[in-house]
Amino acid sequence: MVSFSLQIFFLIGILFYFAAIFYLLKSKVLNLKYALMWLFSGAIMAVIVVFPIILKKFSVLVGISTPSNALFAAIIFFILLILMSLTSIISGLNEKNNKLTQSLGLLEKRVRELEKEL
Amino acid sequence: MNAVITQHSKILVIIPACNEELNIKRVIDNLRKEAPEADYIIINDCSKDKTREVCRNNGLNYIDLPVNLGIGGGVQAGYQYALEKGYSIAIQHDGDGQHDPAYIKDVVSPIIDGKADIVIGSRFVNGEGFQSSYFRRLGINLLSSLIELCCGVRVKDVTSGYRGVNRKFIEIYAAEYAQDYPEPEAIISGAMYGAKIMEVPVVMHERTGGTSSISAWKSIYYMIKVSLAIIIYRPTLRRRYQ
Numbered sequence: 001m002v003s004f005s006l007q008i009f010f011l012i013g014i015l016f017y018f019a020a021i022f023y024l025l026k027s028k029v030l031n032l033k034y035a036l037m038w039l040f041s042g043a044i045m046a047v048i049v050v051f052p053i054i055l056k057k058f059s060v061l062v063g064i065s066t067p068s069n070a071l072f073a074a075i076i077f078f079i080l081l082i083l084m085s086l087t088s089i090i091s092g093l094n095e096k097n098n099k100l101t102q103s104l105g106l107l108e109k110r111v112r113e114l115e116k117e118l
Numbered sequence: 119m120n121a122v123i124t125q126h127s128k129i130l131v132i133i134p135a136c137n138e139e140l141n142i143k144r145v146i147d148n149l150r151k152e153a154p155e156a157d158y159i160i161i162n163d164c165s166k167d168k169t170r171e172v173c174r175n176n177g178l179n180y181i182d183l184p185v186n187l188g189i190g191g192g193v194q195a196g197y198q199y200a201l202e203k204g205y206s207i208a209i210q211h212d213g214d215g216q217h218d219p220a221y222i223k224d225v226v227s228p229i230i231d232g233k234a235d236i237v238i239g240s241r242f243v244n245g246e247g248f249q250s251s252y253f254r255r256l257g258i259n260l261l262s263s264l265i266e267l268c269c270g271v272r273v274k275d276v277t278s279g280y281r282g283v284n285r286k287f288i289e290i291y292a293a294e295y296a297q298d299y300p301e302p303e304a305i306i307s308g309a310m311y312g313a314k315i316m317e318v319p320v321v322m323h324e325r326t327g328g329t330s331s332i333s334a335w336k337s338i339y340y341m342i343k344v345s346l347a348i349i350i351y352r353p354t355l356r357r358r359y360q
Contacts, residue, residue: 098187098297102195105161105183106202 010049017042037085041078048074127230130205131158131222132196134189134279135213139168142213146178149211152219159199160213163192189279190300197292208291209282216248217280221320225282234316235287236308238273239280247321257341261302264348271309273317276302280320287313302344306351 021038024030048055048071059070131149135142142160149158159179162169164186173180181195193210200208207229211217221239228234241249242258249255262276279301283291290311296303308315 097185098191098194101183101185101187102191102198105181105195106199108184109181109199 007049007052011046014042014046014049017045034089037082041082044074044078127206127226128204129153129156129207129209129222129226130196130200130203131156131209131211131219132193132200133158133160133211133213134163134192134196135160135165135169136163136186136189136192137165137167137169138213139165139172141215142169142172142178143176145211145213145215145219146176149219149222153222156209156222157205158211159196161192161196163187163189188297190295190297193300194291194295194297197288197295200288201292205288206285207282208288210279212279216322216324218321218323221280221318222282224318224320225280228316228318229282229284233314235284235313236305236315237282238275238278238305238315238317239282239320239322240273240275240278240317241320241322242274243317243319246319248324254337257337260341261344261348264345265302265305268348268352269306269309271305271315273305273315275317276305278320278322280322283308287311296347299340299344299347303347303351306348307355310352310355 021035025035055067055070059067064070160173162180162182164183170182209222225237225239228237258277262274266272
């Protein structure tokens, strides 16, 4: 079973984690849309730290012999999820960037031609 | 090109150019001499050299992209221009001197006759002129077979950037066009939209200046990437153009 002091230590860590996210949100360097997945994963971490029995039940259920390994598997899963969503965000930005660049190029040509007529 | 062709169609030659200050003037001079009936547009894809100055000082018709998009995004800007200006046929023609504008009439005439929607100028139909290195040909053959396997169109020179399309595909390509290594993917998307694709023989030259967009180092990565793109293209197709 997880010791009480370790639980306190993890809880303090998670508090710092949330504080960092809220700081980034407050200083507007992080969009709420993209912060949601970080907040969500933080909430799950907090629940697991407060009720470690969940982790134990889960590891028995899927057949992982030590709960800590189940924890690592869960963490890796969430990191993969976050990375994938980052890639999809970048792809969307890339497409928008393409469209903007193309219409900017076409507009610049029109402006150049109009200026010539003046 | 005969008078009938010019009467019926407005033809635009799209010339993507990235760092082609040494070639672009000569390419346009050749084009005007060989195909005076066709209009042209140079897409200066944020060149780091003096391509833009060469275009401006010689009074060439050009679009200046403020950010480098790569060949796909550049050519797509050309299709958007063709759409905006109401051209009925668009020809892609490289700005590095590899393509000979004398073949524009060969690329155009099947489209005018209604025999094809997309025409690809191919080095390998007659096997004349610059044929590329052995390994590159091997790679092109592999991609060609893969495309035939995946979507049933037989095109020998799948990486040829010398091609022409009719109005329908100007509209489609203006709305969606593959970005990174677009030549093989554009063939598949054409096939998926039901294009009649035809190959006509052209003679290509070895490039005379500038650097190819595909260096030898990147060839293997290119093969893997394009093969994957071809395989997953059909199951993931989402039609944006209606």
